[in-house]
Amino acid sequence: MSPDNRPIGVFDSGMGGLTVLAELVRLLPGESFIYLGDTARVPYGSRSPRTIQRYSREVAGYLMQSGIKMLVIACNTASAHAKQELTESLPLPVIGVIEPGVNALLARTRNRRVGVIGTRSTIKSSAYENQIRRLNPSVSVFSKACPLFVPLVEEGWLDKKITSLVVQEYLSELVREEVDTIVLGCTHYPLLKKAIYGEFPLLQLVDSSVETAAEVKRELEKEKISSSGSPGSPPRIFLTDLTEQMRQLEKLFFGMPFQSVEEISIGEGNIQ
Amino acid sequence: MSPDNRPIGVFDSGMGGLTVLAELVRLLPGESFIYLGDTARVPYGSRSPRTIQRYSREVAGYLMQSGIKMLVIACNTASAHAKQELTESLPLPVIGVIEPGVNALLARTRNRRVGVIGTRSTIKSSAYENQIRRLNPSVSVFSKACPLFVPLVEEGWLDKKITSLVVQEYLSELVREEVDTIVLGCTHYPLLKKAIYGEFPLLQLVDSSVETAAEVKRELEKEKISSSGSPGSPPRIFLTDLTEQMRQLEKLFFGMPFQSVEEISIGEGNIQ
Numbered sequence: 001m002s003p004d005n006r007p008i009g010v011f012d013s014g015m016g017g018l019t020v021l022a023e024l025v026r027l028l029p030g031e032s033f034i035y036l037g038d039t040a041r042v043p044y045g046s047r048s049p050r051t052i053q054r055y056s057r058e059v060a061g062y063l064m065q066s067g068i069k070m071l072v073i074a075c076n077t078a079s080a081h082a083k084q085e086l087t088e089s090l091p092l093p094v095i096g097v098i099e100p101g102v103n104a105l106l107a108r109t110r111n112r113r114v115g116v117i118g119t120r121s122t123i124k125s126s127a128y129e130n131q132i133r134r135l136n137p138s139v140s141v142f143s144k145a146c147p148l149f150v151p152l153v154e155e156g157w158l159d160k161k162i163t164s165l166v167v168q169e170y171l172s173e174l175v176r177e178e179v180d181t182i183v184l185g186c187t188h189y190p191l192l193k194k195a196i197y198g199e200f201p202l203l204q205l206v207d208s209s210v211e212t213a214a215e216v217k218r219e220l221e222k223e224k225i226s227s228s229g230s231p232g233s234p235p236r237i238f239l240t241d242l243t244e245q246m247r248q249l250e251k252l253f254f255g256m257p258f259q260s261v262e263e264i265s266i267g268e269g270n271i272q
Numbered sequence: 273m274s275p276d277n278r279p280i281g282v283f284d285s286g287m288g289g290l291t292v293l294a295e296l297v298r299l300l301p302g303e304s305f306i307y308l309g310d311t312a313r314v315p316y317g318s319r320s321p322r323t324i325q326r327y328s329r330e331v332a333g334y335l336m337q338s339g340i341k342m343l344v345i346a347c348n349t350a351s352a353h354a355k356q357e358l359t360e361s362l363p364l365p366v367i368g369v370i371e372p373g374v375n376a377l378l379a380r381t382r383n384r385r386v387g388v389i390g391t392r393s394t395i396k397s398s399a400y401e402n403q404i405r406r407l408n409p410s411v412s413v414f415s416k417a418c419p420l421f422v423p424l425v426e427e428g429w430l431d432k433k434i435t436s437l438v439v440q441e442y443l444s445e446l447v448r449e450e451v452d453t454i455v456l457g458c459t460h461y462p463l464l465k466k467a468i469y470g471e472f473p474l475l476q477l478v479d480s481s482v483e484t485a486a487e488v489k490r491e492l493e494k495e496k497i498s499s500s501g502s503p504g505s506p507p508r509i510f511l512t513d514l515t516e517q518m519r520q521l522e523k524l525f526f527g528m529p530f531q532s533v534e535e536i537s538i539g540e541g542n543i544q
Contacts, residue, residue: 040319150423151419243318
Protein backbone atom coordinates (compact mmCIF):
# COMPACT_ATOMS: atom_id res chain seq x y z
CA MET A 1 0.00 0.00 0.00
CA SER A 2 1.35 3.42 -0.95
CA PRO A 3 1.23 6.18 1.64
CA ASP A 4 -1.41 8.88 1.27
CA ASN A 5 0.05 12.19 2.34
CA ARG A 6 -2.99 14.32 1.61
CA PRO A 7 -4.14 16.33 4.64
CA ILE A 8 -7.07 15.58 6.92
CA GLY A 9 -9.65 18.38 7.13
CA VAL A 10 -10.95 19.29 10.59
CA PHE A 11 -13.72 21.81 11.10
CA ASP A 12 -15.56 23.45 13.95
CA SER A 13 -17.85 26.42 14.35
CA GLY A 14 -15.07 28.13 16.27
CA MET A 15 -12.02 27.41 18.39
CA GLY A 16 -13.32 24.53 20.56
CA GLY A 17 -12.52 21.93 17.89
CA LEU A 18 -8.86 22.65 18.59
CA THR A 19 -9.16 20.23 21.54
CA VAL A 20 -9.89 17.55 18.92
CA LEU A 21 -7.07 18.76 16.66
CA ALA A 22 -4.66 18.62 19.62
CA GLU A 23 -5.57 14.96 20.26
CA LEU A 24 -5.27 14.16 16.55
CA VAL A 25 -1.80 15.70 16.30
CA ARG A 26 -0.73 13.84 19.44
CA LEU A 27 -2.03 10.46 18.24
CA LEU A 28 -1.15 10.85 14.54
CA PRO A 29 2.13 12.78 14.32
CA GLY A 30 2.71 11.57 10.76
CA GLU A 31 -0.49 13.13 9.40
CA SER A 32 -1.00 16.68 8.12
CA PHE A 33 -4.08 18.63 9.18
CA ILE A 34 -6.05 21.61 7.94
CA TYR A 35 -8.27 23.20 10.59
CA LEU A 36 -11.10 25.53 9.65
CA GLY A 37 -12.84 27.45 12.44
CA ASP A 38 -15.93 29.31 11.25
CA THR A 39 -15.36 32.04 13.82
CA ALA A 40 -17.30 34.64 11.83
CA ARG A 41 -20.47 32.64 12.47
CA VAL A 42 -19.73 30.97 15.83
CA PRO A 43 -21.61 29.69 17.80
CA TYR A 44 -23.56 27.22 15.68
CA GLY A 45 -25.22 26.01 18.88
CA SER A 46 -27.82 28.76 18.95
CA ARG A 47 -28.81 28.44 15.28
CA SER A 48 -31.51 26.41 13.56
CA PRO A 49 -30.66 22.98 12.05
CA ARG A 50 -31.22 24.35 8.55
CA THR A 51 -28.72 27.16 9.09
CA ILE A 52 -26.20 24.76 10.66
CA GLN A 53 -26.49 22.48 7.62
CA ARG A 54 -25.89 25.35 5.20
CA TYR A 55 -22.86 26.59 7.13
CA SER A 56 -21.44 23.04 7.34
CA ARG A 57 -21.84 22.53 3.57
CA GLU A 58 -20.00 25.77 2.90
CA VAL A 59 -17.15 24.92 5.27
CA ALA A 60 -16.80 21.37 3.94
CA GLY A 61 -16.78 22.72 0.38
CA TYR A 62 -13.88 24.99 1.25
CA LEU A 63 -11.87 22.14 2.77
CA MET A 64 -12.61 19.87 -0.22
CA GLN A 65 -10.87 22.41 -2.45
CA SER A 66 -7.70 21.80 -0.41
CA GLY A 67 -7.57 18.14 -1.45
CA ILE A 68 -8.30 16.52 1.91
CA LYS A 69 -8.57 12.74 2.25
CA MET A 70 -10.90 12.69 5.26
CA LEU A 71 -13.23 15.17 6.97
CA VAL A 72 -13.47 15.38 10.77
CA ILE A 73 -16.44 17.34 12.10
CA ALA A 74 -14.88 18.51 15.37
CA CYS A 75 -18.11 20.19 16.44
CA ASN A 76 -20.95 18.53 18.28
CA THR A 77 -23.62 20.83 16.87
CA ALA A 78 -22.52 20.23 13.27
CA SER A 79 -22.04 16.49 13.92
CA ALA A 80 -25.61 16.36 15.23
CA HIS A 81 -27.23 18.22 12.36
CA ALA A 82 -25.00 17.92 9.31
CA LYS A 83 -22.98 14.70 9.48
CA GLN A 84 -25.52 12.54 7.68
CA GLU A 85 -25.87 14.99 4.79
CA LEU A 86 -22.09 15.42 4.47
CA THR A 87 -21.51 11.65 4.64
CA GLU A 88 -23.98 11.13 1.80
CA SER A 89 -22.74 13.97 -0.40
CA LEU A 90 -18.94 13.83 0.00
CA PRO A 91 -16.69 11.22 -1.70
CA LEU A 92 -14.50 10.64 1.39
CA PRO A 93 -14.81 9.34 4.95
CA VAL A 94 -16.58 11.75 7.31
CA ILE A 95 -16.02 11.34 11.06
CA GLY A 96 -18.12 13.17 13.64
CA VAL A 97 -17.59 13.42 17.37
CA ILE A 98 -20.85 11.77 18.44
CA GLU A 99 -20.42 8.09 17.50
CA PRO A 100 -16.92 7.77 19.04
CA GLY A 101 -18.20 9.38 22.26
CA VAL A 102 -21.24 7.11 22.41
CA ASN A 103 -19.17 3.97 21.79
CA ALA A 104 -16.88 4.83 24.69
CA LEU A 105 -19.84 5.76 26.89
CA LEU A 106 -21.51 2.39 26.34
CA ALA A 107 -18.23 0.52 26.84
CA ARG A 108 -17.61 2.18 30.20
CA THR A 109 -20.94 2.36 31.98
CA ARG A 110 -21.46 -0.36 34.57
CA ASN A 111 -25.00 0.42 35.73
CA ARG A 112 -26.30 1.35 32.27
CA ARG A 113 -27.38 4.81 33.44
CA VAL A 114 -25.53 7.45 31.43
CA GLY A 115 -25.50 11.23 31.07
CA VAL A 116 -25.03 13.55 28.08
CA ILE A 117 -24.05 17.20 28.50
CA GLY A 118 -23.64 19.77 25.72
CA THR A 119 -24.93 23.02 24.25
CA ARG A 120 -28.65 23.69 24.01
CA SER A 121 -28.65 22.77 20.34
CA THR A 122 -26.77 19.48 20.76
CA ILE A 123 -29.05 18.37 23.59
CA LYS A 124 -32.17 19.49 21.74
CA SER A 125 -31.08 17.52 18.66
CA SER A 126 -31.18 14.29 20.76
CA ALA A 127 -28.30 13.13 18.56
CA TYR A 128 -26.44 11.40 21.42
CA GLU A 129 -29.64 9.98 22.87
CA ASN A 130 -30.74 8.56 19.52
CA GLN A 131 -27.35 7.00 18.85
CA ILE A 132 -27.24 5.45 22.34
CA ARG A 133 -30.74 3.98 21.95
CA ARG A 134 -29.84 2.68 18.49
CA LEU A 135 -26.88 0.76 19.90
CA ASN A 136 -28.36 -0.28 23.23
CA PRO A 137 -32.04 0.46 23.95
CA SER A 138 -31.74 -0.86 27.51
CA VAL A 139 -29.48 2.01 28.61
CA SER A 140 -31.15 4.92 30.47
CA VAL A 141 -30.04 8.32 29.17
CA PHE A 142 -30.23 11.62 31.06
CA SER A 143 -29.39 14.78 29.12
CA LYS A 144 -28.61 18.30 30.30
CA ALA A 145 -27.77 21.48 28.38
CA CYS A 146 -25.01 23.50 30.08
CA PRO A 147 -24.84 26.88 28.29
CA LEU A 148 -22.62 28.51 30.93
CA PHE A 149 -19.77 26.04 30.43
CA VAL A 150 -18.49 27.51 27.15
CA PRO A 151 -18.14 31.10 28.39
CA LEU A 152 -16.61 29.84 31.66
CA VAL A 153 -13.94 27.99 29.68
CA GLU A 154 -13.35 30.92 27.35
CA GLU A 155 -12.92 33.19 30.37
CA GLY A 156 -10.26 30.76 31.59
CA TRP A 157 -12.15 30.26 34.88
CA LEU A 158 -11.30 26.57 35.10
CA ASP A 159 -10.87 26.20 38.88
CA LYS A 160 -12.85 28.98 40.52
CA LYS A 161 -15.59 28.68 43.15
CA ILE A 162 -18.01 29.96 40.46
CA THR A 163 -17.06 27.06 38.21
CA SER A 164 -17.72 24.53 41.00
CA LEU A 165 -21.15 26.07 41.62
CA VAL A 166 -22.06 25.99 37.93
CA VAL A 167 -20.88 22.35 37.73
CA GLN A 168 -23.06 21.54 40.78
CA GLU A 169 -26.02 23.42 39.30
CA TYR A 170 -25.89 21.56 36.01
CA LEU A 171 -24.76 18.08 37.03
CA SER A 172 -26.55 17.50 40.36
CA GLU A 173 -29.71 16.29 38.69
CA LEU A 174 -27.78 13.78 36.58
CA VAL A 175 -26.00 12.51 39.68
CA ARG A 176 -29.32 12.22 41.52
CA GLU A 177 -30.38 9.94 38.66
CA GLU A 178 -27.35 7.80 39.55
CA VAL A 179 -25.63 8.01 36.17
CA ASP A 180 -22.14 6.54 36.43
CA THR A 181 -20.70 7.87 33.14
CA ILE A 182 -21.16 11.19 31.34
CA VAL A 183 -20.07 12.07 27.82
CA LEU A 184 -18.72 15.59 27.36
CA GLY A 185 -20.78 16.52 24.31
CA CYS A 186 -19.00 19.80 23.57
CA THR A 187 -15.42 20.36 22.52
CA HIS A 188 -14.92 23.01 25.20
CA TYR A 189 -15.82 20.72 28.07
CA PRO A 190 -12.61 18.65 28.36
CA LEU A 191 -11.07 21.75 29.97
CA LEU A 192 -13.63 21.39 32.78
CA LYS A 193 -12.76 17.77 33.56
CA LYS A 194 -10.81 18.73 36.67
CA ALA A 195 -13.64 20.95 37.95
CA ILE A 196 -16.19 18.18 37.37
CA TYR A 197 -14.06 15.49 39.04
CA GLY A 198 -13.57 17.95 41.92
CA GLU A 199 -17.32 18.00 42.58
CA PHE A 200 -18.15 14.45 41.53
CA PRO A 201 -15.04 12.26 41.92
CA LEU A 202 -16.87 9.00 41.25
CA LEU A 203 -18.22 9.98 37.83
CA GLN A 204 -16.55 8.59 34.72
CA LEU A 205 -16.16 11.26 32.03
CA VAL A 206 -15.89 10.40 28.34
CA ASP A 207 -13.81 12.94 26.41
CA SER A 208 -15.02 12.97 22.80
CA SER A 209 -11.77 14.56 21.58
CA VAL A 210 -9.74 11.54 22.68
CA GLU A 211 -12.28 9.04 21.35
CA THR A 212 -12.62 10.83 18.01
CA ALA A 213 -8.86 10.85 17.45
CA ALA A 214 -8.79 7.08 18.09
CA GLU A 215 -11.65 6.62 15.60
CA VAL A 216 -9.79 8.65 12.94
CA LYS A 217 -6.75 6.40 13.40
CA ARG A 218 -8.86 3.26 12.96
CA GLU A 219 -10.58 4.70 9.88
CA LEU A 220 -7.27 5.69 8.24
CA GLU A 221 -6.02 2.12 8.73
CA LYS A 222 -9.27 0.55 7.57
CA GLU A 223 -9.38 2.70 4.42
CA LYS A 224 -5.62 2.25 3.89
CA ILE A 225 -5.07 5.98 3.55
CA SER A 226 -2.50 6.53 6.31
CA SER A 227 0.41 8.84 5.59
CA SER A 228 4.00 7.74 5.08
CA GLY A 229 4.70 8.09 8.77
CA SER A 230 7.34 10.78 8.54
CA PRO A 231 6.40 13.83 10.58
CA GLY A 232 3.51 15.72 8.94
CA SER A 233 3.67 19.45 8.33
CA PRO A 234 2.36 21.65 11.18
CA PRO A 235 -1.42 22.10 11.07
CA ARG A 236 -2.65 24.89 8.81
CA ILE A 237 -5.23 27.00 10.59
CA PHE A 238 -7.96 28.91 8.75
CA LEU A 239 -10.44 31.15 10.56
CA THR A 240 -13.33 33.09 9.01
CA ASP A 241 -12.86 35.93 11.49
CA LEU A 242 -9.81 36.92 13.51
CA THR A 243 -9.93 38.70 16.87
CA GLU A 244 -7.52 39.20 19.72
CA GLN A 245 -9.47 36.78 21.93
CA MET A 246 -8.94 33.97 19.40
CA ARG A 247 -5.18 34.27 19.77
CA GLN A 248 -5.65 33.59 23.48
CA LEU A 249 -8.02 30.69 22.91
CA GLU A 250 -5.59 28.86 20.64
CA LYS A 251 -3.21 28.50 23.59
CA LEU A 252 -6.03 27.41 25.90
CA PHE A 253 -7.42 24.82 23.50
CA PHE A 254 -4.38 23.74 21.53
CA GLY A 255 -1.77 24.08 24.23
CA MET A 256 0.45 26.38 22.22
CA PRO A 257 0.21 29.32 19.84
CA PHE A 258 0.05 28.49 16.13
CA GLN A 259 2.85 29.22 13.74
CA SER A 260 0.40 31.05 11.50
CA VAL A 261 -3.31 31.64 11.12
CA GLU A 262 -4.98 32.63 7.85
CA GLU A 263 -8.24 34.57 7.69
CA ILE A 264 -10.58 33.44 4.91
CA SER A 265 -14.08 34.18 3.62
CA ILE A 266 -16.66 31.50 3.03
CA GLY A 267 -20.37 31.57 2.32
CA GLU A 268 -21.56 35.10 1.73
CA GLY A 269 -17.97 36.34 1.80
CA ASN A 270 -17.13 34.57 -1.45
CA ILE A 271 -19.82 36.21 -3.48
CA GLN A 272 -19.53 39.80 -2.36
CA MET B 273 -46.93 70.22 11.92
CA SER B 274 -48.49 67.10 10.41
CA PRO B 275 -48.05 63.80 12.23
CA ASP B 276 -45.56 61.31 10.84
CA ASN B 277 -46.91 57.82 11.35
CA ARG B 278 -44.03 55.96 9.69
CA PRO B 279 -42.49 53.32 11.95
CA ILE B 280 -39.23 53.58 13.86
CA GLY B 281 -36.70 50.84 13.03
CA VAL B 282 -34.90 49.18 15.95
CA PHE B 283 -32.12 46.68 15.42
CA ASP B 284 -29.92 44.44 17.51
CA SER B 285 -27.64 41.50 16.84
CA GLY B 286 -30.13 39.33 18.72
CA MET B 287 -32.80 39.49 21.39
CA GLY B 288 -31.12 41.79 23.94
CA GLY B 289 -32.28 44.93 22.10
CA LEU B 290 -35.80 44.02 23.17
CA THR B 291 -35.01 45.69 26.51
CA VAL B 292 -34.62 48.92 24.49
CA LEU B 293 -37.79 48.21 22.48
CA ALA B 294 -39.71 47.63 25.73
CA GLU B 295 -38.64 51.06 27.04
CA LEU B 296 -39.50 52.69 23.70
CA VAL B 297 -43.00 51.17 23.65
CA ARG B 298 -43.52 52.26 27.28
CA LEU B 299 -42.35 55.84 26.69
CA LEU B 300 -43.82 56.32 23.20
CA PRO B 301 -47.12 54.42 23.03
CA GLY B 302 -48.23 56.42 19.99
CA GLU B 303 -45.31 55.28 17.81
CA SER B 304 -45.05 52.12 15.69
CA PHE B 305 -41.88 50.04 15.78
CA ILE B 306 -40.19 47.44 13.60
CA TYR B 307 -37.61 45.33 15.44
CA LEU B 308 -35.00 43.34 13.56
CA GLY B 309 -32.88 40.85 15.55
CA ASP B 310 -30.04 39.37 13.50
CA THR B 311 -30.27 36.11 15.43
CA ALA B 312 -28.71 34.06 12.61
CA ARG B 313 -25.45 35.93 13.20
CA VAL B 314 -25.62 36.77 16.93
CA PRO B 315 -23.45 37.59 18.83
CA TYR B 316 -21.80 40.50 17.05
CA GLY B 317 -19.64 40.99 20.18
CA SER B 318 -17.13 38.33 19.19
CA ARG B 319 -16.73 39.50 15.58
CA SER B 320 -14.28 41.92 14.00
CA PRO B 321 -15.27 45.59 13.49
CA ARG B 322 -15.27 45.08 9.71
CA THR B 323 -17.71 42.17 9.96
CA ILE B 324 -19.93 44.10 12.40
CA GLN B 325 -20.04 47.03 9.98
CA ARG B 326 -21.06 44.79 7.08
CA TYR B 327 -23.80 43.07 9.09
CA SER B 328 -25.11 46.45 10.33
CA ARG B 329 -25.27 47.85 6.78
CA GLU B 330 -27.26 44.82 5.66
CA VAL B 331 -29.70 45.02 8.57
CA ALA B 332 -30.17 48.80 8.17
CA GLY B 333 -30.75 48.29 4.44
CA TYR B 334 -33.54 45.84 5.19
CA LEU B 335 -35.24 48.24 7.62
CA MET B 336 -34.92 51.15 5.16
CA GLN B 337 -37.03 49.17 2.69
CA SER B 338 -39.85 49.24 5.27
CA GLY B 339 -40.04 53.04 5.14
CA ILE B 340 -38.80 53.84 8.63
CA LYS B 341 -38.41 57.45 9.80
CA MET B 342 -35.64 56.84 12.34
CA LEU B 343 -33.13 54.08 13.06
CA VAL B 344 -32.32 53.00 16.63
CA ILE B 345 -29.21 50.83 17.00
CA ALA B 346 -30.27 48.91 20.12
CA CYS B 347 -26.95 47.08 20.26
CA ASN B 348 -23.83 48.33 21.97
CA THR B 349 -21.46 46.47 19.67
CA ALA B 350 -23.07 47.85 16.52
CA SER B 351 -23.38 51.32 18.06
CA ALA B 352 -19.67 51.21 18.82
CA HIS B 353 -18.53 50.10 15.38
CA ALA B 354 -21.20 51.05 12.85
CA LYS B 355 -23.10 54.11 14.08
CA GLN B 356 -20.83 56.66 12.46
CA GLU B 357 -20.97 54.97 9.07
CA LEU B 358 -24.75 54.55 9.23
CA THR B 359 -25.23 58.18 10.33
CA GLU B 360 -23.21 59.39 7.36
CA SER B 361 -24.82 57.12 4.78
CA LEU B 362 -28.51 57.09 5.78
CA PRO B 363 -30.95 60.00 5.09
CA LEU B 364 -32.65 59.82 8.52
CA PRO B 365 -31.78 60.24 12.20
CA VAL B 366 -29.70 57.39 13.65
CA ILE B 367 -29.68 56.90 17.44
CA GLY B 368 -27.24 54.57 19.16
CA VAL B 369 -27.20 53.44 22.79
CA ILE B 370 -23.79 54.86 23.67
CA GLU B 371 -24.29 58.64 23.68
CA PRO B 372 -27.50 58.53 25.78
CA GLY B 373 -25.76 56.24 28.30
CA VAL B 374 -22.70 58.48 28.50
CA ASN B 375 -24.78 61.64 28.94
CA ALA B 376 -26.62 60.09 31.88
CA LEU B 377 -23.36 58.75 33.35
CA LEU B 378 -21.75 62.18 33.31
CA ALA B 379 -24.87 63.83 34.73
CA ARG B 380 -25.01 61.43 37.69
CA THR B 381 -21.42 60.91 38.83
CA ARG B 382 -20.48 62.95 41.87
CA ASN B 383 -16.82 62.00 42.24
CA ARG B 384 -16.07 61.92 38.50
CA ARG B 385 -14.89 58.29 38.67
CA VAL B 386 -17.08 56.15 36.43
CA GLY B 387 -17.23 52.55 35.22
CA VAL B 388 -18.19 50.98 31.89
CA ILE B 389 -19.17 47.30 31.60
CA GLY B 390 -20.04 45.43 28.41
CA THR B 391 -19.07 42.63 26.05
CA ARG B 392 -15.42 42.11 25.09
CA SER B 393 -15.97 43.84 21.78
CA THR B 394 -17.72 46.90 23.23
CA ILE B 395 -15.01 47.38 25.85
CA LYS B 396 -12.23 46.79 23.35
CA SER B 397 -13.74 49.38 20.99
CA SER B 398 -13.27 52.05 23.73
CA ALA B 399 -16.43 53.63 22.35
CA TYR B 400 -17.79 54.61 25.77
CA GLU B 401 -14.38 55.72 27.00
CA ASN B 402 -13.78 57.89 23.93
CA GLN B 403 -17.21 59.52 24.16
CA ILE B 404 -16.75 60.21 27.90
CA ARG B 405 -13.32 61.79 27.32
CA ARG B 406 -14.69 63.86 24.44
CA LEU B 407 -17.38 65.35 26.68
CA ASN B 408 -15.37 65.61 29.89
CA PRO B 409 -11.65 64.80 29.83
CA SER B 410 -11.37 65.25 33.61
CA VAL B 411 -13.49 62.15 34.36
CA SER B 412 -11.62 58.93 35.22
CA VAL B 413 -12.99 55.91 33.35
CA PHE B 414 -12.56 52.25 34.40
CA SER B 415 -13.75 49.60 31.94
CA LYS B 416 -14.41 45.90 32.38
CA ALA B 417 -15.59 43.22 29.94
CA CYS B 418 -18.10 40.82 31.54
CA PRO B 419 -18.60 37.93 29.08
CA LEU B 420 -20.43 35.70 31.60
CA PHE B 421 -23.27 38.18 32.10
CA VAL B 422 -25.06 37.48 28.81
CA PRO B 423 -25.28 33.68 29.24
CA LEU B 424 -26.28 34.13 32.91
CA VAL B 425 -29.18 36.35 31.84
CA GLU B 426 -30.17 34.02 29.01
CA GLU B 427 -30.18 31.11 31.48
CA GLY B 428 -32.58 33.15 33.61
CA TRP B 429 -30.20 32.93 36.60
CA LEU B 430 -30.93 36.46 37.78
CA ASP B 431 -30.78 35.95 41.56
CA LYS B 432 -28.62 32.89 42.20
CA LYS B 433 -25.50 32.63 44.36
CA ILE B 434 -23.54 32.06 41.12
CA THR B 435 -24.78 35.37 39.76
CA SER B 436 -23.66 37.20 42.93
CA LEU B 437 -20.20 35.63 42.65
CA VAL B 438 -19.86 36.55 38.98
CA VAL B 439 -20.99 40.11 39.79
CA GLN B 440 -18.35 40.25 42.58
CA GLU B 441 -15.69 38.80 40.27
CA TYR B 442 -16.29 41.37 37.55
CA LEU B 443 -17.17 44.51 39.50
CA SER B 444 -14.89 44.35 42.56
CA GLU B 445 -12.01 45.96 40.75
CA LEU B 446 -14.19 48.85 39.58
CA VAL B 447 -15.45 49.35 43.13
CA ARG B 448 -11.88 49.27 44.46
CA GLU B 449 -11.21 52.14 42.06
CA GLU B 450 -14.04 53.97 43.86
CA VAL B 451 -16.26 54.52 40.84
CA ASP B 452 -19.65 55.85 41.97
CA THR B 453 -21.59 55.26 38.72
CA ILE B 454 -21.48 52.47 36.14
CA VAL B 455 -23.11 52.40 32.74
CA LEU B 456 -24.58 49.04 31.68
CA GLY B 457 -23.04 48.87 28.22
CA CYS B 458 -24.98 45.82 27.03
CA THR B 459 -28.69 45.44 26.43
CA HIS B 460 -28.82 42.24 28.50
CA TYR B 461 -27.43 43.84 31.64
CA PRO B 462 -30.52 45.73 32.88
CA LEU B 463 -31.86 42.32 33.97
CA LEU B 464 -28.89 42.07 36.36
CA LYS B 465 -29.55 45.40 38.06
CA LYS B 466 -31.02 43.72 41.14
CA ALA B 467 -28.07 41.31 41.45
CA ILE B 468 -25.59 44.19 41.11
CA TYR B 469 -27.38 46.40 43.66
CA GLY B 470 -27.49 43.34 45.96
CA GLU B 471 -23.68 43.19 46.00
CA PHE B 472 -22.95 46.90 45.66
CA PRO B 473 -25.93 48.89 46.99
CA LEU B 474 -24.15 52.25 46.82
CA LEU B 475 -23.37 52.10 43.11
CA GLN B 476 -25.48 54.12 40.69
CA LEU B 477 -26.31 52.15 37.55
CA VAL B 478 -27.13 53.82 34.24
CA ASP B 479 -29.54 51.76 32.14
CA SER B 480 -28.90 52.60 28.48
CA SER B 481 -32.31 51.26 27.44
CA VAL B 482 -34.09 53.91 29.51
CA GLU B 483 -31.75 56.68 28.42
CA THR B 484 -31.95 55.73 24.74
CA ALA B 485 -35.76 55.77 24.78
CA ALA B 486 -35.64 59.28 26.27
CA GLU B 487 -33.21 60.36 23.56
CA VAL B 488 -35.48 58.97 20.83
CA LYS B 489 -38.38 60.99 22.27
CA ARG B 490 -36.28 64.19 22.24
CA GLU B 491 -35.10 63.54 18.68
CA LEU B 492 -38.63 62.90 17.38
CA GLU B 493 -39.72 66.23 18.87
CA LYS B 494 -36.66 68.09 17.61
CA GLU B 495 -37.08 66.72 14.07
CA LYS B 496 -40.86 67.22 14.25
CA ILE B 497 -41.53 63.65 13.15
CA SER B 498 -43.67 62.44 16.07
CA SER B 499 -46.71 60.33 15.29
CA SER B 500 -50.29 61.48 15.62
CA GLY B 501 -50.43 60.29 19.19
CA SER B 502 -53.12 57.66 18.73
CA PRO B 503 -51.92 54.21 19.83
CA GLY B 504 -49.36 52.78 17.39
CA SER B 505 -49.68 49.30 15.96
CA PRO B 506 -47.99 46.50 17.99
CA PRO B 507 -44.28 46.17 17.21
CA ARG B 508 -43.46 44.00 14.19
CA ILE B 509 -40.68 41.56 15.02
CA PHE B 510 -38.31 40.20 12.40
CA LEU B 511 -35.61 37.65 13.24
CA THR B 512 -33.03 36.17 10.88
CA ASP B 513 -33.17 32.79 12.68
CA LEU B 514 -35.89 31.32 14.85
CA THR B 515 -35.28 28.82 17.65
CA GLU B 516 -37.25 27.64 20.65
CA GLN B 517 -34.95 29.51 23.01
CA MET B 518 -35.79 32.80 21.33
CA ARG B 519 -39.45 32.37 22.17
CA GLN B 520 -38.41 32.18 25.83
CA LEU B 521 -36.10 35.17 25.60
CA GLU B 522 -38.81 37.44 24.20
CA LYS B 523 -40.71 37.07 27.49
CA LEU B 524 -37.56 37.65 29.52
CA PHE B 525 -36.49 40.74 27.60
CA PHE B 526 -39.77 42.22 26.40
CA GLY B 527 -41.94 41.20 29.34
CA MET B 528 -44.53 39.40 27.21
CA PRO B 529 -44.68 37.09 24.21
CA PHE B 530 -45.06 38.74 20.82
CA GLN B 531 -48.23 38.55 18.77
CA SER B 532 -46.19 37.33 15.82
CA VAL B 533 -42.59 36.91 14.73
CA GLU B 534 -41.45 36.73 11.12
CA GLU B 535 -38.28 34.95 10.03
CA ILE B 536 -36.38 36.72 7.27
CA SER B 537 -33.13 36.35 5.33
CA ILE B 538 -30.62 39.13 4.97
CA GLY B 539 -27.07 39.31 3.69
CA GLU B 540 -26.02 36.02 2.16
CA GLY B 541 -29.58 34.71 2.42
CA ASN B 542 -30.85 37.10 -0.21
CA ILE B 543 -28.49 36.04 -2.91
CA GLN B 544 -28.56 32.30 -2.57
